[in-house]
Amino acid sequence: MSRNTMSFALPESMREYIDARVSDGSYGNTSEYLRELIRRDQREQAAQRLRDLIADGLASGERREATDDVISELRERALGADA
Incomplete structure (x- = not known):
């Protein structure tokens, strides 16, 4: 695992909050806390991306029966898009 560091300024109140989360045993250290926040955001x-894709699909028009032919057509279109 790569160990890249970042430096940034925080208001004192945020630093105190992070320190309290670490002190109460919720996290082992500040880096662990920040990594968890990033993972949660990811x-x-x-x-959200999945919800957007579902909404796009629902808004895309009339539904089609998912027959083998339709699935094959969609697979071909998807693979062709990468080419």
Whole structure:
């Protein structure tokens, strides 16, 4: 795992909050706390992307029966888009 560091300024109240979360045993250290916040944000962004894709699909028009032919057509279109 790469160990890149970042430096940034925080208001004192935020630093105190982070220190309290670490002190109460919720996190081992400040870095662990920040990594967990980033992972949580990544999950939330992925979930939002999925919700957006579902909404786009629902708004895309009339539904089609998912027959083998339709699935094959969609697979071909998807693979062709990468080419």
